[in-house]
Amino acid sequence: MKAKKGFKMPSSVVIILSIISLFAILSWIVPSTEYIKATGEFVPGETKNLGLSDIVMSVVKGFRSRSDLIVFIIALGGFMGITMKTGMLEALIGSLLKKLQGKEIWLIPILMFIFAIGGTTFGLAEETIALAIVIIPVFVLAGFDSVTALMVLLYGPSIGFRASTTNPFGLGTAIDSVNKSLAPIIGKETFITLGDGMLYRVFAFVILYALFTGITIWYALRVKKDPSKSLTKELNEAIKEKAHQQFDLSQIPEFTLKRKITLGIFIGSFTLLVLGVVPWENFGITIFSNIHTWSQSNPVGIFFNGTTAALGHWWFNELTMLFIVSAIILGIVNGMKENEIISEFYAGAKDLFGVVMIIAVSAGVGIILTDSGMQYTILDKLISILKGTQGVVFVVLNYIFIIPLSLLIPSSSGLAGVIFPILGPTAHALNSSPDFVSLVVTSFSLAMGTIDSLSPTSSVVMGLLAIAAIPFEKWAKMALPLSIIGFFVSIGMITIFEFMI
Template sequence: MVESAKKKKFKVPHTYVILFSVIIIMSILTYVIPAGEFDRVKDEATGRTLVSPDSFHNVEQNPIKPFALVQAVPRGMEDAAQIIFFIFIVGGAFQIITATGTIEAGIGRLAKRLNGKENLMIPIFMVIFGIGGATFGMAEETIVFVPIGIALARALGFDAITGTAMITLGAACGFNSGFMNPFSVGVAQGIAELPLFSGIIMRIIIFVVLLIITAIYIIRYAEKVKKDSSKSVVAELELEERGKIIDLNNVPTMRVHHNIILLTVIAGFAVIITGVFKFDWYILEIGSTFLAMGVISGLIGGLGPSKIAQEFVVGAKSIAFGALVVGVARGILIVMKDGLIIDSIVYGLAKAIQILPKSISVIGMYIVQVIINFFIPSGSGQAAATMPIMVPLSDLLGITRQTAVMAFQFGDGFTNSIIPTSAALMGYLSMGNIPYEKWFKFIWPLMLIWIGTGMAFLVIANAISYGPF
């Protein structure tokens, strides 16, 4: 009995415990890492605020005190309020649409057509969202599509991980290649004084390779789950949600009001995509459109004002755990900013690259960007903070600027799908009710494959002196 107790399986801590532990670790580092800052200057040509590469200086230490540590979580909630409430609105609006029966009827019909060809769904969705990631940097925007992906995946015998992955990792493949992404590659190339979207052929090749690798990874996982549901990383969640899975043998009939609601939803998504592409829409506008879409759909479905309000609360309540995770995770960044250690970390890592042998310095540059991405998960923000340093460093090391931009895009992109400081990751996990530790278990092998693939492409780029065209 004692021996069996000793062999008791280790239980992964709760997601909140993991995140708050990271906050504590970062607060301790504010006592250890010397505080420092770069001067910021405004680029008059673009209006961006960039770091001045030779301006790093130490400043007075500002270690995080115990009470400030406790405040990090509510301050993180405040800082991430826009995304948190966006998630609540999307969850509530989607529940209203679900209550009309349209999702069940529409997804049921689509699933029946795909029955026997389930695996085709994964690459199709990945290509569609991959193009979105590659062209307008689709990240947080995937949140609104996750519930539909999960409903379809479950109807076909897969799980929530499959439905989430085929949408979000498809977008990530596009974002990571970034062949026409103005928010990461575009900003980085502008700082590096390269023609906008130059080197596009290599980036399209990267996009295709990443899509193939990721599609195979997801399909293999999905097939394993379909054969044996206990193999699902979120098997407990799937048992809880069993009653919500669409029965393909008893698919509801698409009635007139279902078709009208479906057209309303399609029109709503078309408005969102147009707004993002043409008018730089973000969380506020997308959330407002989704709320309007939900209310209009509810009225068409005959729910009535009180029922619409009731369903909205049900939907928002069901994703409270995940929505609040975004705020807790933001507390990590709050601690690092207040402790004045982010610039010190960037400076220290950049200096470390200079002492590496020239043959592996490009890999060192890549690894540095991967590490920095934990602290600065914003693509354009990381470009503004690191590229003014990495560009002259690449010139010094004999690495082409285009290769330096590639090191940035890989370092900035890959780990967004695993780091807890990524608002997009925490957002779409909240929509799927997927605990962070479960997602981590699913994604870490793919993350190693992605990072290794990035290294291979960087070695090739360095060998061929990858240039502007």
């Protein structure tokens, strides 16, 4: 008699394709809605009957919509392929693990603080994919598991994003949208600034950092003491084997001059990444823009002539260029021949093809929602409910409603640009205090981060899971309880902040 096979959770790609298919089916039932940007109104549209071709096409469009990120990841993979060939990381990680022997746990609060600062200042998110290739094997070799590494990579930036202080994307767009929508009403261009509500967001940063870092340390120590407590215990041997293949620490390579120079190029590349994406001009720092302007007409700056943006305005095109150039320099410094550089670049890029597929398919969810017009239908219904509330109820319900909307429109700046031309005047009509309106904006940031580490439509989440080789359902066992805890803590903070106004 044959034994019954147990239920096996489908792959991440299948899960996301199922979500896309479900929305395609619902498009035959749920009417579409159009958003008129000029007036900030939602108007009824015709029901869109999406078919099988739309499901497949959503993935194709997903590739196109995330092509900048995908090309960046390919360049990053090539850069890492050449880096691995040099043996520099083996030498560095082996030395680091020896020095931190018995104190590896300090990696968690240090890295989470660095990532949280990145999240709160410039919306660090996709950039962690670049770091995952190194951080995941380091945590595994240190005696933790890949879930611990993912908690650091996802919850570190999420802490900062939820408690955004200067983040120009979600927070900046929300404030700009509020000001533009209120200008005709109040007769001035600026109603709230980044400074409004800053103390609340700093307080939230401290609370959330202590909460999520504490939970991550607790889980890491638990796994290190008893590996059977790991959420991925049946996968850990394969993950460890892969980590050892990446970093053979049985024979730690010597730190030669070439490897020291390689380390300098490696650190320099990621330093430029950070310098490139931080919006310096928002902080009144114009030196990078001034240098860029000077270089446009000076032969010394010929490399930056043309369309390359100034530091502080870089995004995936410039970052892709950065890692391609860095990969070539690494190969030359380490004496690689042309064919070897190309071969190792291809090998590294090939290792991240699974990540590319996950990112493209997850982007398809947003595409199918846009094509069906359902995202604005749902958005219109939720906002109409909010208009009938006031005070703390308004702020709390705003927080709650933003959570499902963040699945429909994962882009924080995209969602802020759609809802705050409506929410801004609504909040102002209830309470004309800048503190109250800025609290509504703060609740938006907190809400956008509540399930950002659990969302199957997030290219960052699905990309990191693909790199770590962790099935979505395994990660969900950790992420879901943490999202629930974060939900109630955020509700508590919002309520306290509202009564303090």
